[in-house]
Every structure is written in C-alpha cells, then in structure tokens.
Amino acid sequence: MRFRGCLLVETIDVITPIVDDPYTFGAICAANAVSDVYAMGGTPLSALAILGFSSCDYGPPVIKILLKGCIDKLEEAGACLIGGHSIEDKELKFGLAVTGVVDKKTILKVAGASPGEILVLTKPLGTGIMTSAAKRGKVKKKTLQIAITSMLQLNKAAAKAAVASGARSATDVTGFGLLGHGLNIAQSSKVNLTIFYDEVPVMDGVKKFAEAGVAPKGAQRNLDFCMKDVTFSGSISRGEQLVLSDPQTSGGLLIALPPGGVKKFQRLAKKNGIPYWIIGEVTRGKGKIMVQ
16 A cells, blocks of 8 residues: 555544453454544554453453454454553453554545535444343343444445545544534534434334433433534434434444435445445534434
8 A cells, every 4th residue: 555645543442341252342342443544534554452351350361362353353454453552450441542544635524524415324323222231131142143243344345435435524423422423523514414313224122222211321421412412303202312322332434425426325335235324414504413
C-alpha cells in the first residue's frame, strides 16, 4: 500500500467480556477496535493489545485462546498484532490500540454530512440489550448467536462501499448508541437528522426486552444525555427510545450518502454481501434529531 497523500489514524478501545468463549471475545474485541478506522474510510495496519486480568482466575491457556481470536480477526482485517501490555486486574478487560491510514481526499468525517443526503445503517441494533438479557439467562444460545455474528462482522467492505459511493460523512455506532453517534454527526455538520423508526433494523426480541426493562444502564444514560436534542413522535415508546440509545459493541456504520451515490452503494452492497438499511435523511438544521 502506498502512503503518499494518507493521514495517520490512531484509535483505542477496551471492553469487558460480553460472551463466555475467550476466542470469540478476542475476535469481537478486534472487530470492535478496528471499526473506528473503517468509520473514517481508512485501513487498519497494526495493533497493540491491552489486557487486564486476574492471574488467579485466568491462566495462560485462556489468554492464549483469547489472543488467537484477536489475531485471527486482525488478519481478516489485513492488520497484525505487534505487541501489547498486561496488568493485574480483578475484572477481565481486553482491547486494542490500532494504527491505520486513510486517504485525505476520501476521508469520512462526522462533520461532513449535507442536507439532502440519505442515512444508511449497516448492522441491526440490539447487542447491548441482547447481551444484558443473556447475562440474566433470558436468551437462548441460538438467539444470542445472531448478536455474536453481527459483532464479529468487520465494517471493512461497508467502509469501502461508502467511499466508492461518494460519502463524506460516517461514524460507527458503538457505545453511545444510534442517537448519540447520530447527534455527533448532526452537531458537527450543523445539520438535522430525521430517522424513521420503522426502517431501523433491530434484532429479534430486543424491543421486547427493552420494554420489559432489560437494558444496560448505558442505554438509559445515553437517552438522558440525548433527550434535549432529540424529538420523538408520539408513537415512539420508551422501550423503542432505549433501543435507539442502546450501546453497541462492534456496531455498524451510519453513513450519509449523497443521493447520486445510493444506487452505486446498493450495487456494491449486493456484490459484497453487505447488509444495509436506509433509515432516514439529512436536513437543514442546527444539530437535532427527529425520530418519526
């Protein structure tokens, strides 16, 4: 890869276990960490691991399996693990500091959205609520696997399709939920976003759990933070509001596509097996979101 005309991208992300299998957890951590590079339209190159664990609870065999999952997912992304650091910690924590590059001519920014553009989301919502329900024993393994498969999916192809289709603005939907990351685009770009709730993809069972109060505390905190800048139509329930605020692990990309690039994105998505949903539009405004 040639680096002339490229900018350096640095990002870091650390999470606690959301699945029991160490290999899967390591792979999810890697997919989650490199997502910030893809959200800018970039390419991850290398990573440093950050590990906190209790040596009394986790021996070398478990850590080796965790790192194997991480390395395999990084290789899928075209990046390599070049080192890292570990500390003694009561709670298992794992993450990566990732280095990547992005072409400065095609970089995707949160501040790049323009009125008239179409909002596209590339993964369904619900990983936070689903894994919270799993910890309470309320989710069957087959149902949880849907969330795991989503978290393991890289945003690599979606990012390339967004850039090729002329997008200038995108973000990955992670800890602040769809509303929080959407507001980041709206306020940075000085525009409004209109989101059509019925078009937003949500994993099966997630709304039911949210309505029953099975949601991570982060979803409520995200919603509280966003309320002053988000307007909901009367038909949007409290549970549905929590779904839109649900903190995602390794979530999809929220992309603002120029109208002329939508068909090309759709062709590339079909060719490369990229899931996507058109969920709204960018309008003139001053950093607000309307959910209809």
